[in-house]
Amino acid sequence: MIRSAALLAAALVFTSPAARAQTYPSRQITLIIPFAAGGSNDLVGRAIGKKLTEAWGQPVVVENRAGAGGLIGTAAVAAAPPDGYTLLLVSPTFSISPAISKTMPFDTVKDFTPVAFIARGPLLITASNKLPVQSARELFALARSKPGQITFASAGLGSINQISTELIALSASVRFTHVPYKGGAPALNDLVGGHVDIFVSSLPQALELVRSGQAKALAVTSAKRTALLPDVPTLEESGLSGVDLGSWWGIAGPAGMSGDVVNALNAEIGKMLTSPEFGTFLSNEGAEAEAMTPRQFGDMMRLETERWIKVAHEANISID
Numbered sequence: 001m002i003r004s005a006a007l008l009a010a011a012l013v014f015t016s017p018a019a020r021a022q023t024y025p026s027r028q029i030t031l032i033i034p035f036a037a038g039g040s041n042d043l044v045g046r047a048i049g050k051k052l053t054e055a056w057g058q059p060v061v062v063e064n065r066a067g068a069g070g071l072i073g074t075a076a077v078a079a080a081p082p083d084g085y086t087l088l089l090v091s092p093t094f095s096i097s098p099a100i101s102k103t104m105p106f107d108t109v110k111d112f113t114p115v116a117f118i119a120r121g122p123l124l125i126t127a128s129n130k131l132p133v134q135s136a137r138e139l140f141a142l143a144r145s146k147p148g149q150i151t152f153a154s155a156g157l158g159s160i161n162q163i164s165t166e167l168i169a170l171s172a173s174v175r176f177t178h179v180p181y182k183g184g185a186p187a188l189n190d191l192v193g194g195h196v197d198i199f200v201s202s203l204p205q206a207l208e209l210v211r212s213g214q215a216k217a218l219a220v221t222s223a224k225r226t227a228l229l230p231d232v233p234t235l236e237e238s239g240l241s242g243v244d245l246g247s248w249w250g251i252a253g254p255a256g257m258s259g260d261v262v263n264a265l266n267a268e269i270g271k272m273l274t275s276p277e278f279g280t281f282l283s284n285e286g287a288e289a290e291a292m293t294p295r296q297f298g299d300m301m302r303l304e305t306e307r308w309i310k311v312a313h314e315a316n317i318s319i320d
Contacts, residue, residue, distance in 0.1 A: 024084055024261050025058045031251075033089045034073025036066040039184075040202050040285060044249045045089040047281050048118065051272045069093065069158060069319075071105060078106040082113065082256035084265065090250045092160045095301050099308035100158040101319050108305065113257040114298035116269040120248035121287030122222030123164055124229070126206045126215045130194035136219035136238035139198065143174035152176045153187035153199040158319045161187070163308055164221065164245055165200045166315035168235070171243045191215055202247050203228060203286030221245050228286050247287070250297055262294050 029052070033045040042064060049060040065073030070093045080086035098108050106112075125136055131150070133139045143150050154161035157180050169176050179196050181187040184205055191199045192214045199206070200221070207228060210217040217232045223244045225234060235243050251269065253262070272278055273289035282289055292300065312318065 024264055025056055027085065028058060029060045029085050029087060031060055031062050031087045031089060032073045032077050033062060033064050034066065034070035034093075035064065037064050040204060040247065041089055041091050041249070043285065044118065044287075047278065048089070048251070048269075048272070051275065051278055052268065055268055055272065069097065069156070071097065075105045077252070077254060078111040080254050082254040082258075084253060084257055084261040086254065087115065087265075088112070088252045090252045090301070092248060092304070094252075095304035096158065096160060096163055096308045098305055099312045100163070100317050103320055109298075109302065111255050112252045113255055113262060114294045114301065115251040115253055115257075115262055116266045116294065117290055117292035117297045117300065118249040118251065118269070118273070119282050119287040119289045120246055121203055121282075121285060122220040122226055122246040123160075123200050124203050124206050124210070124220055124232070125168070125198060125200050125218040125235075126191060126210060127198045127218050128191050128194045128196065129214070129216060131197045131216075133218065134216065135233070136235060136240065139218055140172045140174055140238075140240070143169075143172070143176065147175045148177050150174075150176050150197045151179050153191055153196040154178060154180050155184040155187055156180050156182060158317060160247070161200050163311055163315075163317060165198070166317065167245065167307075167311045168200065168221070168240070168243060170311065170314055172240050188215075204284075207286070226286050227283070249287075250292075250301075266294055 031045055031049050033041050035041045046062050049062040052060045065076055074088060077086055077088040094108060098104055127133060133142055152165045162178060165176060184201060187199055188206060188209060190196045192209060203226060206215060209215040217229055219235050219238045220226050220232055221235055221243065225232065270291045273291050279289060
């Protein structure tokens, strides 16, 4: 009996990774969104949680842990057990943070496991109706004639709004003046009121203001036009080549996750991306699904960080 028990224990130890993958998930999964409820990250995260709950028959609980520009929720996942039951919704901020801060509470490469890419969508360059331009080409021409006199809003220091606008300005060889706000809503309010000149935002954030004529859409930052605003040209069409940027979303977990569990998650999320229902949801957000292997997703995030490190250095952006 003792010998049999020892053999059984050895077999369980030897086969435990595969066994865990075959039974995964066997209990509740927590998907942490490191931002407050109501924004695009929250909407995407909840849509993912809903689809995975339906597929697995196990609850995927979405938990908002906002604060410190996404660092609080992200740090919580970095410290979680790497068993696949605590996951993180990642977005551009995940790659921007190490570019603008030298005092990070975690390492975005060493402390996380890339799991799956979800989707990407363009940003939208919007302008106040008081600004005498009708296109991005006219915006750049005006900025060259008035260096530093055109103001741009952001949702805060180090936000995707700020660093994306700085990348556009560097690429166009122009200089704007940054006006940071405490969130996207007050930034848009001041854009509509004419207190700030331009705002580079997510597409859903400014869509209704553009459609209602309260602000002007100058260009989208993606390689192709968006079906939600088909008459708005790309930056390439506006004379600015080589700039393709936008919002994106993916799933990561703590470092050290089992390859079998990561592959199981990636495969299930890949099925979700082909769902017509999920595709319609993304289309309404101005985004498109895109599948990647975990390695491809990890490589993409590293390249994103390298790009933002360069922009932060050239534009002198730092939150430390």
